[in-house]
Amino acid sequence: MGIASPVEPPPRPGRVLVTGAVGNVGREVMHALRAHGRLVRGADLSVNAIRAMHGDEIEAALLDYQEHDTFAAALTGCDAVFLVRPPAIAYMESTLLPFIDAALAAGVKHIVFLSCAGAATNKLVPHHAVERHLAARGVGHSLLRPGFFSQNLGVAYRRDIAEDGRLFLPAGRARVAFVDIRDVAEAAAMIFDDPAMHKNAAYDCTGPEALSFEEAARLMTEVVGRPIRYEPASIAGYVRHLHMSGLPLAQVAVQTVLHVGLRFGQSEKIDATLERLLGRRPRTLATYIRESVELWALPLAQAVRAECGFAPNG
Template structure:
C-alpha cells in the first residue's frame, strides 16, 4: 500500500462513492470528503479546505455548483503539496460556446488546466443512472418522462465506467498527465429510444413526451426545484439539441482497454432491481 493519500471530493455522490470504493480495493489511502462525511468539505466554506488538503498528494475534484471557487481551491491544493488533480467535467465542454450551461464546469477546467500541477480532465456524457435515480426515476415510474429533447441522440454512459476510468487515472501518476478524456457509452440513443428500452425491460407502459424548455423549467419549479437550477438543467437540453455531443468516443477504451458498458446492460440491471416498479 502506498503512503500517499488521495482526496475524493463529493465522496457521497454518484461518482465519488464509487471511486472511493475502487481506490480502497486497490490499496490506496483515501480521504473521502463531502458536506456530510466524517471529513467535511464545503465549496462555500474555504476556511476548512486546508485541513482537508493536508497530506494529500492526489485529488479527485467534482466542480462546485458556481463558477469561481475552484481557482482558490487549486491554489490552496498546490500550496498544500498536492501534485495531481483529476477533474470531472462535461462532454464537449470546448464546444459549448456562449451557452449559459456549464459555466461552473468551464471555470473549474480553467483552474485545473491553468495550474502547474499534473492534471487530467474527464468529460462525461449524461449518466445512465440518471434514469434510475434523480431526476428521471420518479416520472418514469409514474409512466411518462417529459423533456425538452427531440431527435438528437446522446451517448449515455454508465457511472460504473466513469468510476473505473477515474480510479485508473488516479492510480497511474504520470501516464495521463495533461490529457482530456471524453467519456461516452458505445452508441448514441435519443431520449425517446432510451425510454422505450426502459419500458420494454421493465414490462411497464412508459411514454416519452417532448416539451419546451420553458414548460420543463416550470414543471421543475412546480416540483420544488430552485428556479436557477431548473433553468440550468433546461439549458443543458437546449445545448444538446445543437448536436455538440452526439458521437460516441473512444475515451473509455483508451484508458481501460475495453469497450464501455451498453445502455441495455444498465437497463437490464436497473429493471431487475425494481428501479421503476410501481
C-alpha cells in the first residue's frame, strides 16, 4: 500500500481587485480579504480616498466605469475581481459589461459579483444584465445575492432617522431578513479562498431573522433611546423624497424598483445559505444597531433642544 500524499490546498488566486473599495461593501471586502492574508488592490473613483481609508501602503487604482481607459491599469496583475455596481450607475452596457470584458482580456480568472435578491429573473434591475453577461462570457464567477442590508439604516436612512426620527420607505408591511454587510464581505473572502469550489454558483444572502419595519423602528427606539417610527411611503411619495434628496432620476428609478420589491416579499425569506457558507449564524439587525448606535445621534442643536427645551446659539 502506498503512502497517502498530503492533500494539496486548493490554488488561491493571487492579487484580488476590489471595486468600490471605499463604498459600504467594498471597504468590508477589503478588510475581510486582508484578514485572510490576501494581496488586494482597491479600486474606486479616488486613489486618495482609498489610501485615506485603507492606509498609505495599500495598492490603490483609479477606476471609473464610465472612463474605459482606466480599466487596464486597474486590472493589470490581478487574478480575481470583486465587482460592485455603484448605485449611481444604471446603464450596464457602456460600463460594467465592458469592464468584465477588459477583466477577461487582462487574464482575470474569477469574478465575485455583488448582485441582489431577485436579479436572476427581474430584468428591471441592472444586476440582471451583469449576471447574464458573466454567464455568457464563460468567465469563472460567483454571485452574491443579498436582500436588504442592515447598514441601510445607518447609510441611506441615517439622516431621516437622526433628524426626523422616522424610517420612510415604500415597503408597506413587508418583513425583511436584514443581512449585515460584514457577513456578505466575509462570504466573498471565503469564495476567493477557493474559487474552484464556488465556480458559477449563486448565493442568496440573508440574515437569521425577518423583521417588519415597525419592529425595526421599535428596536431602534429601544437602543437609541428616543422615539423612531416607521412611516410607510407611497411609491409617488418615495420617488419625490429621493428626488428632493438630489439623486439623479435613473438612480431614483432603480432604488424605487428595489424597494417596492420588498412589498412583494423579495427579501422576506430567511435563507440558510449564508449560515452554511460562514459556518456560523449571521449577525442580527439588533447586533448591528447596538454596535452602531452613535450613527443616529441627534445633531447637537436638536439634542440640546430635546434635553433642555431651547437651542444653543451659533
